[in-house]
Amino acid sequence: MKAIVVPRRGGPEVLELREAPDPVPNAAKGEVLVNIEAAGVNFADMMQTQGMYPHGPQPPYIPGLEFAGHIHATKDRVMGFTATGGYAERVAVTKQSLLKIPEAWSAAEAAAFPVNYFTAYFGYWMAGLSDPAVNAKGNKKNRVLIHAVAGGVGTAAVEMGKALGLEIFGTSSSEEKLAKVKALGVHHGINYKANDYEKAIADLTQGEGVDAVFEMLGGEHTAKSTRCLADMGRIIIYGMATGQAPQFDFMTMFQKNISAHALWLTPLTAHRELMVQAWTSMSSYISQGFIRPVVGEQLPLARAADAHRLLLERKNYGKVVLTI
Ligand SMILES: NC(=O)c1ccc[n+]([C@@H]2O[C@H](COP(=O)([O-])OP(=O)(O)OC[C@H]3O[C@@H](n4cnc5c(N)ncnc54)[C@H](OP(=O)(O)O)[C@@H]3O)[C@@H](O)[C@H]2O)c1
The missing domain is CATH 3.40.50.720 (NAD(P)-binding Rossmann-like Domain)
Incomplete structure (x- = not known):
C-alpha cells in the first residue's frame, strides 16, 4: 500500500510517500482491516515528527492518529483513532474502537472528528x-x-x-x-x-x-x-x-x-465507559445539527508535508485533511 513514512526526526521535509507492507489484522485481538479514505492532520503529528511529543513513536513509522473509511470485509463506513498509521491506504484496528460515520458526512468530515x-x-x-x-x-x-x-x-x-x-x-x-x-x-x-x-x-x-x-x-x-x-x-x-x-x-x-x-x-481513550458516554452525548449534538466538522483544507496524501506546513505557519482554518 501507499503510505507516508517518517524515516527520521525533523520538520515537514522528512515526510516521504513510500510503498509499505499492508497491515495484517490480529483476529485474536478483534482487529479488522480498514480502507482509509481520509486522514486527519493534527498538531501532535508535527510534534511527533520533530521528536517533541511525549512517548511518541520512534522512526521509521507511519504517522496519523485518526482516519475515516470503510471496513474492508463489510464495507461499513467508520472513523476512529490509531496510535500510528493514519496516513496510509489501510490500517488494522480493533473493531470495538470504531465509530459509525453519521450518514450525511463525507469521509473528510469524519476524519476531522475523532481527535478534535x-x-x-x-x-x-x-x-x-x-x-x-x-x-x-x-x-x-x-x-x-x-x-x-x-x-x-x-x-x-x-x-x-x-x-x-x-x-x-x-x-x-x-x-x-x-x-x-x-x-x-x-x-x-x-x-x-x-x-x-x-x-x-x-x-x-x-x-x-x-x-x-x-x-x-x-x-x-x-x-x-x-x-x-x-x-x-x-x-x-x-x-x-x-x-x-x-x-x-x-x-x-x-x-x-x-x-x-x-x-x-490518548490515555482517556482507554477508558471505554467515558468514551461511550462522550460519543452518546455528541451523537445527540450531531442529530440536533450542532456538530458538523469544519474542514478547512483537503490535500492528497502525497502532500502531507504541505499539510504540516499549514499548521506550523498558522495558515490553517479548521481541520486539515489528507484524502486517500
Ligand atoms: N491534549 C490533547 O489530548 C490534545 C488533543 C488535540 C490537540 N491538542 C493540542 O491542541 C492544540 C491545537 O491542535 P490542533 O491539531 O487543533 O491544531 P490547530 O489549532 O488546528 O493549529 C494550530 C493553530 O494554533 C495557533 N497557534 C498559536 N500559537 C502557535 C504557535 N506558537 N505555533 C503554531 N500555531 C500556533 C494557530 O492559530 P492562530 O493563528 O489562529 O492563533 C494555528 O493555526 C495543539 O497544541 C495540540 O497539541 C491536544
Whole structure:
C-alpha cells in the first residue's frame, strides 16, 4: 500500500510517500482491516515528527492518529483513532474502537472528528460546563475562552460550546479566521496580534472574567489565561504550541479559587465507559445539527508535508485533511 513514512526526526521535509507492507489484522485481538479514505492532520503529528511529543513513536513509522473509511470485509463506513498509521491506504484496528460515520458526512468530515471533538468534549466535561441547563444562569450565560479558536480543536469547541449554550470568546492571529469563526458561533473574537487578550477579556466581561479557558499555548500564556478567569474558574491545559512548559500564577489561583486541569486524550481513550458516554452525548449534538466538522483544507496524501506546513505557519482554518 501507499503510505507516508517518517524515516527520521525533523520538520515537514522528512515526510516521504513510500510503498509499505499492508497491515495484517490480529483476529485474536478483534482487529479488522480498514480502507482509509481520509486522514486527519493534527498538531501532535508535527510534534511527533520533530521528536517533541511525549512517548511518541520512534522512526521509521507511519504517522496519523485518526482516519475515516470503510471496513474492508463489510464495507461499513467508520472513523476512529490509531496510535500510528493514519496516513496510509489501510490500517488494522480493533473493531470495538470504531465509530459509525453519521450518514450525511463525507469521509473528510469524519476524519476531522475523532481527535478534535473528543478533546473538546472532555475539555467541557473537566471545566464543569457540559450541562446546558447549568450553563444558562438566568439571562447570563457561562463563558468560555478558546485559544486558537479557528483551528481544529478550536472550531470543535465552538460548535460544542454553542450546543452547551455558552458565551464564547476566542483568540486568533488573523481577522480573516476570526470572521469565519464568528459565523460558526463565536460571540467575541480577539486578534492577539493587535490586542492584549487579557485586557480584552477584562473589558468585554466588565472585569468578571470567563468560567473556563481552553489553553493549548503553554509558557506565559497559562498564567495570563488564568488571569482571564472568574472566581472558581477552571483552566483546561491541553497543549504547548509555543513549545514551552506552562507557567502558573499561583497568587491569582489562590485569590480566585481557580483550578487547573490537564487534559490528554490518548490515555482517556482507554477508558471505554467515558468514551461511550462522550460519543452518546455528541451523537445527540450531531442529530440536533450542532456538530458538523469544519474542514478547512483537503490535500492528497502525497502532500502531507504541505499539510504540516499549514499548521506550523498558522495558515490553517479548521481541520486539515489528507484524502486517500
Ligand atoms: N491534549 C490533547 O489530548 C490534545 C488533543 C488535540 C490537540 N491538542 C493540542 O491542541 C492544540 C491545537 O491542535 P490542533 O491539531 O487543533 O491544531 P490547530 O489549532 O488546528 O493549529 C494550530 C493553530 O494554533 C495557533 N497557534 C498559536 N500559537 C502557535 C504557535 N506558537 N505555533 C503554531 N500555531 C500556533 C494557530 O492559530 P492562530 O493563528 O489562529 O492563533 C494555528 O493555526 C495543539 O497544541 C495540540 O497539541 C491536544
